[in-house]
Amino acid sequence: xxxxxxxxxxxxxxxxxxxxxxxxxxxxxxxxxxxxxxxxxxxxxxxxxxxxxxxxxxxxxxxxxxxxxxxxxxxxxxxxxxxxxxxxxxxxxxxxxxxxxxxxxxxxxxxxxxxxxxxxxxxxxxxxxxxxxxxxxxxxxxxxxxxxxxxxxxxxxxxxxxxxxxxxxxxxxxxxxxxxxxxxxxxxxxxxxxxxxxxxxxxxxxxxxxxxxxxxxxxxxxxxxxxxxxxxxxxxxxxxxxxxxxxxxxxxxxxxxxxxxxxxxxxxxxxxxxxxxxxxxxxxxxxxxxxxxxxxxxxxxxxxxxxxxxxxxxxxxxxxxxxxxxxxxxxxxxxxxxxxxxxxxxxxxxxxxxxxxxxxxxxxxxxxxxxxxxxxxxxxxxxxxxxxxxxxxxxxxxxxxxxxxxxxxxxxxxxxxxxxxxxxxxxxxxxxxxxxxxxxxxxxxxxxxxxxxxxxxxxxxxxxxxxxxxxxxxxxxxxxxxxxxxxxxxxxxxxxxxxxxxxxxxxxxxxxxxxxxxxxxxxxxxxxxxxxxxxxxxxxxxxxxxxxxxxxxxxxxxxxxxxxxxxxxxxxxxxxxxxxxxxxxx
Numbered sequence: 001x002x003x004x005x006x007x008x009x010x011x012x013x014x015x016x017x018x019x020x021x022x023x024x025x026x027x028x029x030x031x032x033x034x035x036x037x038x039x040x041x042x043x044x045x046x047x048x049x050x051x052x053x054x055x056x057x058x059x060x061x062x063x064x065x066x067x068x069x070x071x072x073x074x075x076x077x078x079x080x081x082x083x084x085x086x087x088x089x090x091x092x093x094x095x096x097x098x099x100x101x102x103x104x105x106x107x108x109x110x111x112x113x114x115x116x117x118x119x120x121x122x123x124x125x126x127x128x129x130x131x132x133x134x135x136x137x138x139x140x141x142x143x144x145x146x147x148x149x150x151x152x153x154x155x156x157x158x159x160x161x162x163x164x165x166x167x168x169x170x171x172x173x174x175x176x177x178x179x180x181x182x183x184x185x186x187x188x189x190x191x192x193x194x195x196x197x198x199x200x201x202x203x204x205x206x207x208x209x210x211x212x213x214x215x216x217x218x219x220x221x222x223x224x225x226x227x228x229x230x231x232x233x234x235x236x237x238x239x240x241x242x243x244x245x246x247x248x249x250x251x252x253x254x255x256x257x258x259x260x261x262x263x264x265x266x267x268x269x270x271x272x273x274x275x276x277x278x279x280x281x282x283x284x285x286x287x288x289x290x291x292x293x294x295x296x297x298x299x300x301x302x303x304x305x306x307x308x309x310x311x312x313x314x315x316x317x318x319x320x321x322x323x324x325x326x327x328x329x330x331x332x333x334x335x336x337x338x339x340x341x342x343x344x345x346x347x348x349x350x351x352x353x354x355x356x357x358x359x360x361x362x363x364x365x366x367x368x369x370x371x372x373x374x375x376x377x378x379x380x381x382x383x384x385x386x387x388x389x390x391x392x393x394x395x396x397x398x399x400x401x402x403x404x405x406x407x408x409x410x411x412x413x414x415x416x417x418x419x420x421x422x423x424x425x426x427x428x429x430x431x432x433x434x435x436x437x438x439x440x441x442x443x444x445x446x447x448x449x450x451x452x453x454x455x456x457x458x459x460x461x462x463x464x465x466x467x468x469x470x471x472x473x474x475x476x477x478x479x480x481x482x483x484x485x486x487x488x489x490x491x492x493x494x495x496x497x498x499x500x501x502x503x504x505x506x507x508x509x510x511x512x513x514x515x516x517x518x519x520x521x522x523x524x525x526x527x528x529x530x531x532x533x534x535x536x537x538x539x540x541x542x543x544x545x546x547x548x549x550x551x552x553x554x555x556x557x558x559x560x561x562x563x564x565x566x567x568x569x570x571x572x573x574x575x576x577x578x579x580x581x582x583x584x585x586x
Contacts, residue, residue, distance in 0.1 A: 051371075068158055068163065105148050106152075107146065110145055121292075124150065126388055169187050180261075180318075188335075204323055206323050212243055213243065216240070222237075244268075267320065268301050270293055300323065335536065345535065348584070355373070404420065428450075432534075444465070453472060471515075471517075481497050485544030504527045505521065508564060524568070532546065538557060553577055
């Protein structure tokens with residue numbers, strides 16, 4: 001048992017043998033010392049668009065920059081006038097720029113009470129979401145003491161980089177510091193970085209990306225060598241690493257560490273056997289933790305652990321296998337909601353046009369909050385973040401002109417606005433926006449025609465959609481479609497279809513435009529409700545849920561289980577009575 005070498009502040013010990021001095025490539029304890037143009041409002045006269053905006057970030061940009069600077073001053077491991085040309089980093093790699101990897105971010109954590117700090121890498125996977133390693137996050141107060149720096153090639157360049165704070169942190173609930181298993185985490189930023197591109201996670205069926213010999217690229221600002229006096233790189237670096245077969249890695253690491261620490265299926269290896277010294281070794285090292293291994297424009301691995309010094313002869317760097325954890329991480333990335341707490345909320349409209357919000361408290365709802373009047377002309381409404389800007393949009397059909405409209409946050413004006421969704425017809429019988437059905441990370445729309453045909457409208461990511469693709473021909477007449485998020489536990493959004501006899505069917509998403517679903521699964525019978533609400537993950541556990549209203553006016557929560565069977569939902573929970581006072585729930 002040896003401490004995980006992250007900084008002067010020792011974290012919980014690992015289960016690796018002391019003789020081998022294996023360590024998680026820990027956050028090197030080293031940071032120490034254009035939205036679419038708004039159209040006129042709906043012809044039916046809906047009110048001024050407007051939802052609550054989140055509270056102002058608790059930390060100013062100056063405070064966030066100070067955290068990064070203070071973290072850099074807290075240890076002697078940061079470079080002081082080091083020449084990048086003499087730093088072999090990503091040991092054996094080469095220098096690159098943030099323009100070539102615009103989604104790379106620096107994670108700086110500074111503990112003011114102790115003066116200790118950590119540094120990790122991360123990947124922007126949505127405007128307000130950073131994917132990193134659990135060992136960079138678990139047990140730390142990133143909300144109070146962390147900062148993210150984006151948009152700069154240089155280490156700790158707070159003059160040109162864009163800082164952000166952390167609103168929420170999540171790491172895999174079964175992360176094990178002893179074995180470094182389930183080493184994956186997501187940070188939710190306190191502001192969206194709208195000018196930064198994002199990177200996608202490898203999907204659960206992206207096995208081709210892991211074929212041995214496939215070249216991946218790792219990025220980071222980590223230690224420049226395996227020596228004890230190594231420093232962080234002053235510039236962003238990268239290295240090309242070939243993917244390694246699980247059996248090869250398992251055997252090699254067992255030999256180096258004198259034990260079985262590589263978990264095939266949840267971990268993956270890339271690179272060539274280390275030479276025993278900096279020369280001849282190409283590997284990430286401390287400080288690269290949490291950074292991405294990229295193949296084909298997707299994140300296939302997260303820098304997780306290796307051996308002490310990163311250069312032990314015969315060793316490989318080990319990464320979290322992202323495709324095995326997309327089911328857990330993707331819902332944390334797509335969790336936009338109305339109250340900005342990671343739980344989906346309810347909107348309800350009275351016949352007179354009054355709009356009310358009831359925020360989720362997990363398995364109950366908060367008291368309703370009045371949102372304004374004048375909403376009587378919406379024939380239906382959905383919640384969805386169509387432009388992935390972190391702010392929930394409202395999509396409605398106006399009964400006066402039969403067209404679709406979207407309420408969205410106009411960032412240039414700093415206020416909510418309306419735009420017509422001109423690319424989708426308003427005459428379909430049922431609509432749903434389950435999420436990304438085509439594998440491009442943009443939410444898509446599905447619509448059922450009166451003849452039972454179903455059309456998929458791929459999202460453009462700006463509130464509009466590409467031309468329709470017929471995915472069902474005349475077989476879904478009079479069905480109700482709904483669903484938002486992953487119900488089956490594979491990280492891909494699914495669709496629910498209620499047939500006219502009250503049977504509920506689960507259509508598991510494939511992420512493929514032409515064949516968006518696998519074979520349907522009968523989930524429930526007797527689903528004869530007066531309203532179906534699928535705004536996402538109501539409970540905050542990362543699994544999509546559904547709310548229904550029965551004829552008596554009781555609102556029920558059907559909590560998702562991630563089981564693609566008749567056990568799709570846990571036993572239902574009542575969210576209250578009296579919901580018949582509303583004629584629209586969404």
